[in-house]
Amino acid sequence: MSNITRALAEWARAVGPEFVSTRSESLAEAETATFATPQRIVAILQPGTLEEVQECVRVANRQNIPLYPISSGKNWGYGSRVPPSDNCALLDLRRLNHIVEFNEALGYVTVEPGVTQGQLYQFLRDKGSNLWMDATGSSPECSLIGNAMERGFGHTPMGDHFLHVCGLQVVLPNGEVIETGAARFPGSTTAATGRWGVGPSLDGLFSQSNFGIVTRLTIWLMPAPEAFEAFFFRCESADGLAPLIDTLRDLRMRDILRSSIHIANDYKVLGGIQQYPWEEMNGETPITPEKMAEFRQKLTFGHWNASGGLYGTTAQVKDAKRLLRKALADHKGALKFLSPKTLSFAKRYARAFKLLFRWDVSRTIELVEPVVGLMMGVPTTSTLESAYWRKRMKPPATADPDRDRCGLLWYAPMASAQGAEVERLTGLAQEILLRQGFEPMISLTMISQRAVCCVISISYDREVSGEDERANECHDELVARCSSEGLYPYRLGIRSMDQISQDSAYGQVLAGIKAALDPNGILAPGRYEVTSQRNRELIEA
């Protein structure tokens, strides 16, 4: 009897046969991402408890079958549910979906990996809570833990997700369980409120790694501010980006702006409003900068389009508006403010609104409303449709980019919050994508006072033959060029995990920790991991 046969039998005993699947259809679905992925999956396991997760891991060690844990697996653009290495069993944690603890006064919630952002949002509404969560722009079906451990981000003052979690419960590759920070102590009163605990802080080890399976953590929430207002700045000239970044950095540094600010280029905005304009383009791709100028004109958006929230007391928000106006006064573009009240008013009376405020919101409301929602921690389904950008089909009621063979490859380099540097990065991306025949859809997120995450989307149709290969080529050039320019990513997709070199001492540290925690190498091989062989190739290249 082979290892896999024995493993399947033991897993079935551990979690129940109905939660171990080897159906070829299910496996094929799980092996499908939004770009070409050769990796195969041997089985899908769905444990329902912590103990079942531990037992799955023990079986994997005994039978030497690697496990690839996913929370919700909605990692579109970075690899969806597909493991970076071949022949893993997928450990699907969706059944661990309990909100374990909630504290209104201290502002936190403790969740399992299957808890989605939509679920937490609904939970807070049902409780009549005054707390706001932070949501990512991805689907409401996304796992909170999955996103936090990938160090994803959202739109509120708590936008840097991994910076606002603590007390990780981790199943180690040997099947043991630990808790991190103050949570490791029996009966600790600060398990959900203390960031560091005492002694070495291990939290960071389990983010973007294959060192453990996070089965629970605490997420900090913010009280709804007394006042909130959204701002939108339309940057009219391409060279307005650099000064805009420098101005916004200054406002972030001075704590006048307190949340992550998002800046989308024209291509990104168009992709958010509609699918590819096949007719206007007579079926040709990509949309040239000249052609894009017409769309900007027609649909009234800028080269660069910044949006962010103002949070605080009524007086603080009023003052922030004044200072933002002042700071952007001599920038070429248009600054608009939008409060939730104004928005709902605008929706009801779009025409009257236009007369009153001389601002035609009708076109933009559709785009703007979910953005304002995100600034208030409201998950949205609207962004997912943009994955269908180059598809000839309309986005279905329940979008599924994997199933519908949407082509989406993301690369997310960082830059310091300096205009010149960000401009260099976006210029590089635009040049590469256009030359390779894709629209350079770029969003910039000022994740902190000092740093910007740049998400570059290579969006295409997997049905068009040759496109998968072209997209990969474009992605790989992007990785190589950015690295050579010192612009390194904040996060990796499964395609880029072995495309970034590391010096040998650093590699030895990671390898040493991996060997200590996972002697049999059964947990997510290749995840944020580059083999020494591959590393040599990269360095020599």
Place this chain on the structure above:
Amino acid sequence: MSNITRALAEWARAVGPEFVSTRSESLAEAETATFATPQRIVAILQPGTLEEVQECVRVANRQNIPLYPISSGKNWGYGSRVPPSDNCALLDLRRLNHIVEFNEALGYVTVEPGVTQGQLYQFLRDKGSNLWMDATGSSPECSLIGNAMERGFGHTPMGDHFLHVCGLQVVLPNGEVIETGAARFPGSTTAATGRWGVGPSLDGLFSQSNFGIVTRLTIWLMPAPEAFEAFFFRCESADGLAPLIDTLRDLRMRDILRSSIHIANDYKVLGGIQQYPWEEMNGETPITPEKMAEFRQKLTFGHWNASGGLYGTTAQVKDAKRLLRKALADHKGALKFLSPKTLSFAKRYARAFKLLFRWDVSRTIELVEPVVGLMMGVPTTSTLESAYWRKRMKPPATADPDRDRCGLLWYAPMASAQGAEVERLTGLAQEILLRQGFEPMISLTMISQRAVCCVISISYDREVSGEDERANECHDELVARCSSEGLYPYRLGIRSMDQISQDSAYGQVLAGIKAALDPNGILAPGRYEVTSQRNRELIEA
């Protein structure tokens, strides 16, 4: 020839004979802390460069002599320069004292371990920088890196020091060097601005640990706010603490207060104003609560005395004052605001000031001025004198608590920012210290929106026979009682490092990482480390 003889010869070659000391006087000084410490030191090494640090480590491995690194060694109350284990060579990093990089626009400075907070403060003044640093209440001679890696804290919005550093350069126990976060990549543009880099984040591993020697890191700084004002709240009743904590937490959660708030009890304040009142006490100790009531009366301070800064634009600070007044309106006590301008005015015209504002500042100015300074990132020498509390001698011009045999033992448990919990902790501390014959000097720091660090000082005179033993006994009871109450520390002194138990799985993770990074166990044995033997004893106890 013995290992130590060979090691000394090789170290002398590595750093120069003048930087290797075995003088018995020097060793005796370095072996002296502010409480009884039996550990002996075999030599003191003072490398001057990164390469010399690496060579010292390689020699230690070859000759199997453990190294104990210190930055400035001003770890008073927690063990000063004394290693937790016997027969280490002290690796004194004071000669690595360069400010390597400075960036005004992005608000950061990159420093070596020998750079003190006083040095950085002077550097910023000399540059005419608009940036503020965060300073701890300890001496200006304290190392910035030493404090950050111990996860110490200060008084500004950047009060949680380890939360505002990145890009660690670390000499590993095998002599290799790595950099963390984005700094690990050649030519990375975000080495000093990106918090996480990509892949597992290792920064936390090197804080409060013996996994590596931090030889450089980047510290983020804040722009001087447009407006700043200090507030002081004198809490008139002992049972006013709980509601005060709850009110301040609410203001912190709502981001109206943005910095760490400090709350000192009456004993702590008295110790900050003067030495032990031997005459009034007719030579008796400790000061009873009844007697303390008289001092509160005479010197006009409260049971609990809160202080913090308001930072932001003029409008923001104005609004914060309004909201703070409102929030504390029905608390029994007195709220005072003090701007730097008012303070310098008050200093010049203390009497006139009293007439104008009906507030006698003359007595408190001496105490208040350095506190306001700390809120603005100005290091102070004033707090150090409090280490001489029970001494009969006056604090000398250049205070040195180790040399002058001041008795000072600190224990720093954390609590969630909930009144009842904090009251339980302070009550416990007060009961234990008074019973053991010490003044319960307690300071509370609201380090974040959700957590409070409580620093309990056992202050005594090492010249008085039997006091060392009584202090240790008191400290150990404090550790045991707090742990059994679920109140665990944010930081450990060398006496408590093996007094806190851990579950075996967690211990195995730490041991595994230690073995991977330090196979010969030559780096700071016993630092934030409990042996499995000792751990069993603790669990059985």
